[in-house]
Amino acid sequence: MRTLIAALAVALLSTSPAFAEDHSAHAMHGMAASAKSTALSEGTVKKLDKAKNRVTIAHGPIANLDMGAMTMTFVVAKPASLDKVKVGDKVRFQAEEGKDDLMINRLEVVK
Numbered sequence: 446m447r448t449l450i451a452a453l454a455v456a457l458l459s460t461s462p463a464f465a466e467d468h469s470a471h472a473m474h475g476m477a478a479s480a481k482s483t484a485l486s487e488g489t490v491k492k493l494d495k496a497k498n499r500v501t502i503a504h505g506p507i508a509n510l511d512m513g514a515m516t517m518t519f520v521v522a523k524p525a526s527l528d529k530v531k532v533g534d535k536v537r538f539q540a541e542e543g544k545d546d547l548m549i550n551r552l553e554v555v556k
């Protein structure tokens with residue numbers, strides 16, 4: 446009985462490399478990831494620091510960063526985008542990992 450189980454385990458292990466090289470599964474992964482990273486998150490502007498190019502936002506969940514709702518400060522990729530918003534504005538934004546901090550690539554006011 447013990448040898449039968451061992452043989453089964455070997456058989457299972459030897460099939461797994463083939464499964465890992467399933468290219469269609471990889472393609473699906475790529476699609477899901479890119480759809481996620483372009484998703485916009487929502488929040489409210491709490492503070493603007495144009496000198497340091499930062500904005501503090503009380504944000505909802507950010508799916509692409511696996512982040513829950515919280516208030517935090519982001520660096521803004523395009524300084525001019527801070528001219529369009531003011532404290533209290535509801536915004537939609539796209540954030541991703543920057544060099545040191547999380548970076549906002551896209552920021553728009555919700556009307």
Ligand SMILES: [Cu+2]
Pocket residue numbers: 504512513514515516517
């Ligand atoms: Cu956060």
